[in-house]
Amino acid sequence: MVKTVVIVGAGFTGLPTAHKLLIYTASKVSEKLKVILISPNSHFYWNLAAVRGVIPGAISDEQLFLPIADAFSRYPSENFEFILGKADSLQPENSTVRVVVNDGSTREIVYDQLVIATGSNIRGNLPFKSLGTHEDTAAALHSLQTEIGNASSITIAGAGPTGVETAGELAAAYGSKKQITLICAGDAVLHTSDVITSVSQTIENDLQKLGVKVIHKVRVETSTKQSSGQMKLVLSNGETMNTDLYLPLFGLQINTGWLPPTLLNADGNVQLDPYMRVKGTTNVWGIGDVGNLEPKQVTATDAQIIDLAENLDFVLTGRESQIKEHKIADKKMIFITLGKSYATGQISWWKVWGWLVAYIKGRKIFVDSAPNYVNGKELRHKPM
Numbered sequence: 219m220v221k222t223v224v225i226v227g228a229g230f231t232g233l234p235t236a237h238k239l240l241i242y243t244a245s246k247v248s249e250k251l252k253v254i255l256i257s258p259n260s261h262f263y264w265n266l267a268a269v270r271g272v273i274p275g276a277i278s279d280e281q282l283f284l285p286i287a288d289a290f291s292r293y294p295s296e297n298f299e300f301i302l303g304k305a306d307s308l309q310p311e312n313s314t315v316r317v318v319v320n321d322g323s324t325r326e327i328v329y330d331q332l333v334i335a336t337g338s339n340i341r342g343n344l345p346f347k348s349l350g351t352h353e354d355t356a357a358a359l360h361s362l363q364t365e366i367g368n369a370s371s372i373t374i375a376g377a378g379p380t381g382v383e384t385a386g387e388l389a390a391a392y393g394s395k396k397q398i399t400l401i402c403a404g405d406a407v408l409h410t411s412d413v414i415t416s417v418s419q420t421i422e423n424d425l426q427k428l429g430v431k432v433i434h435k436v437r438v439e440t441s442t443k444q445s446s447g448q449m450k451l452v453l454s455n456g457e458t459m460n461t462d463l464y465l466p467l468f469g470l471q472i473n474t475g476w477l478p479p480t481l482l483n484a485d486g487n488v489q490l491d492p493y494m495r496v497k498g499t500t501n502v503w504g505i506g507d508v509g510n511l512e513p514k515q516v517t518a519t520d521a522q523i524i525d526l527a528e529n530l531d532f533v534l535t536g537r538e539s540q541i542k543e544h545k546i547a548d549k550k551m552i553f554i555t556l557g558k559s560y561a562t563g564q565i566s567w568w569k570v571w572g573w574l575v576a577y578i579k580g581r582k583i584f585v586d587s588a589p590n591y592v593n594g595k596e597l598r599h600k601p602m
Contacts, residue, residue, distance in 0.1 A: 228257035231506035232335030237594030238527035342466035369462035376468030377402035389428035390557025
């Protein structure tokens with residue numbers, strides 16, 4: 219009898235979880251193990267580098283997009299199947315997930331264990347994360363690259379990591395050739411309760427050195443395209459401004475709309491127990507941005523992958539009593555780069571040397587580690 223594990227989502231958590239089960243668990247399951255990976259994307263998008271990848275010519279498509287099927291070609295077909303499609307409903311009472319395949323057909327897939335790893339999108343529907351199929355994402359990225367190349371003024375709303383790094387990358391690439399403006403809702407960029415003041419101040423100072431204009435304590439209320447082609451922005455302080463290109467880079471849209479509402483909290487997050495299992499179920503698990511256990515940061519994914527894969531190993535090999543609680547990360551880790559020269563970071567409550575962050579991240583934004591990650595050879599900071 220075959221035991222089937224269905225993983226919905228082939229991003230930074232779903233894809234390596236599939237690799238771990240195939241590498242370490244398949245040979246230990248007394249029955250045959252079949253891992254089914256579901257994603258509308260034929261390619262893995264290394265969107266960690268999107269803040270630089272949106273700049274025309276900065277990073278090649280081959281470095282940003284890596285074929286998923288090739289990464290799993292070494293596994294026997296009886297152990298692995300990759301379905302190009304999008305899950306659109308779940309019936310946990312029947313252990314069944316329905317998938318709309320990219321060719322328009324539908325499939326009802328019965329599972330023994332299900333992993334929800336469908337991640338999130340930026341609310342502005344910009345290609346800083348995957349958008350539908352690989353072709354959709356690549357086309358949107360190329361379109362944005364063209365718009366950025368043609369724009370003389372670019373305004374970014376949202377002073378979190380994505381907004382700050384995008385502003386810094388654009389300013390580093392274009393200098394005074396383009397006016398880059400960053401709209402910040404608070405008193406300072408990247409200023410939250412767990413980011414130390416000196417880190418936020420360093421980022422502000424570096425943005426100023428790069429020529430970025432930062433506007434504090436305002437939000438964009440509305441954006442309207444004018445007959446001239448420019449965008450008219452109405453700000454929360456009543457002022458208006460025109461810009462050639464507007465990038466709203468704030469807020470995440472969790473990709474859980476296909477799930478029963480009873481599994482979600484008020485914010486649309488999947489409600490997980492300490493073992494990363496979905497509350498109210500016995501064989502459904504959640505990982506990454508969909509979950510409610512910890513902040514939605516890629517720095518937390520290695521530990522989540524390791525813990526979930528281990529718990530699935532216990533369940534699939536008849537040792538469910540040994541499953542362990544996921545240990546929530548107890549320290550903040552953030553590396554911010556603004557082009558290749560300016561950077562800063564934080565580990566726990568300690569500020570990291572800027573030159574070190576620039577060396578580790580700023581040079582390539584980890585695109586050199588993408589092939590090994592996608593091919594199941596290593597996690598981001600830990601061995602596979």
